[in-house]
Amino acid sequence: MKVSKRILPIIVFDQFCCTSLWFAGNAVMNELVANFNLPPSALGHLTSAVQLGFILGTLIFAVLSIADRFSPSRVFFFSALLGAGFNLAIVWEGNTMLSLLAFRFLTGFFLAGIYPVGMKIAADYYEKGLGKSLSFLVGALVLGTAFPHLLKDMTEGFLWKSVMIVTSLLAVLGGVLILLLVPDGPYRQSGRNLKFSAFFKVFHNRNFRAAAFGYFGHMWELYAFWAFVPILLQIYKSSHLEITFNVSLVSFLVIAIGGLSCVLGGYLSQGFGTKRIAFLALLLSCVCCLVSPWMLGTESEILFIGFLLLWGMVVIADSPLLSTLVAQNAPAEIKGTALTIVNSIGFAITIVSIQLLNILSVWTSSNFIYILLAIGPVLGLIALRKTSKVSS
Template structure:
């Protein structure tokens, strides 16, 4: 048995000085493609929110629940999955494929929803299925990249970013048709994702050993100061990220319409896709490359300072030249996500091996809980003082995150020395 294991490991020889398993880049391509397609479910309903608001006659309170429904479902699903160790007890590819299939089905059922209660419930359930996609994709990737994951995780987050913004691109083609085509298209993409992972993607030759989530182990995470500093930086990052992704398209709609009522709808959709998806994808890859050279903390500090500046400046472009708004939006889109993967990488590098899984799960769950508050705060501020000042509040997150990552730097330096 020992010889067989040795032969398997030799066959999948470690290349590039023991840093990469043979075939890992092919696996990354399929995992990234699957992530891109499946994550189109996240904002599939948000891009057609005006139509759904009219259809379901949503009240302001219901609109808030609608905006927060997917993050709520994701947090519930992530806690459930991690606590019971679903991804560790079952084949990760199958968990991903089943989750993508169920997500596609639940998303498609929106077509038949005739009330806000059913619609919001379906979005929450869709969020739960996404918890079996994003974290599981990270797990599969970690098995294919046992070391030096910075660039690989960056590429995966780029796929997540493109996938999340994909509905903005889809709506360009169906803006003149029924909103149902957007829902159908995103569900088809999720089904394709399930097919790729279950049929085309192979299992990693070497399995990682990760412990399931435990409340007892969680105490060790909370007492680990450098891990919590990295988490605090992540929480500040998340305060800004999903609120920007959610409301920037609506900001652009209002801003462009104020500048010129004749602006075609597809221009807004394309601008949103470029600012969030294309720019974000580029930012993830650049962040992954640079972080290995200048350090996780330095990369996150630079990114958060730039994104905080953009969240303050973007309001001053409201109703002004469209090109100026798009330029700042693209810079914001690049900087706001460039550091995302590095917070998880930092925790995985500095936490004790026995509770790395719990630390990452804790980081992700609290981070997405934070997004629920910031997402719902933006429309309140917008109604009170207008779009010009609505995004100011988002700068608080990256500013506080920058402070904590400055404190984290000395622990990162010690870890590198060891």
């Protein structure tokens, strides 16, 4: 079945626009701390609030089979509008730590109707070549996640609120475009009834479990790394007074470069197999975790930033491939629900790793704490090795 060539670029652009909400708060964290008298632990708590909101949102979306029972494009649109509204609420001058946590939580909640639903829309259009399609989609997520850091650098002379305003406007634009230009896909199979059992049914499949557990291991590392990139850069810059790099700009580059590796991984998977390339990327990110204490402690600025850029590439390259394996091994009629469930559990895991690093970073300044991020990739690699029958 022929699909219009414009569909994928539209979905990718809209995903970029809407996922810029994710780390908008992180990009202006120093300003939030200063303006609202927040404690030093605010980074971990506000980041975790978004993740927690996303988890609850994906659980509700999954249990109610929202993405399978209703038009995914409409779900995406309404989620984008509501997410943008709660993101914008951060600029309210009367905010407290509690209200900021609530607004970031609600932003995360409605991101549940954006990221996994965007993958569902792509899966409804691209039965063949799904791996390559999702690689572009996750690449858009990476750029969207990194964009607030670039925006912060670009608006250095303006109020920090401009970052929140621009990301909210982008999310509205993305939602409107998906509603107007991307109808339901030709491979969509609508689920008319509630299927509470779907939450558990998907894990009965051994191949699905292998792909899902690989994804969970990947998630243990990913968001903790992204959340602490600006912190690592700021600490390094503070301990080397002769260094003048812009923390916001380099943070953007370290995170955004993962978008390129997602696309590259998607193309490589067509020739070498989805599972094989996903396994290789997960292995390389595991190696980065293990050598991080020495690479992050180097006196060479070039080596330090080069290592972070490499880590930024391999930490995300497996994400679209693992999502592809999940989608390929899920029943067609609950594919949206399956993707949402896996996202929900994966993001629950990110809270644990983020909070763990948050606590340890208060106790010690040692770079050896980042070795703990290797736990996820190691377990993910074991899961992927358990079966050789995962669809590729």
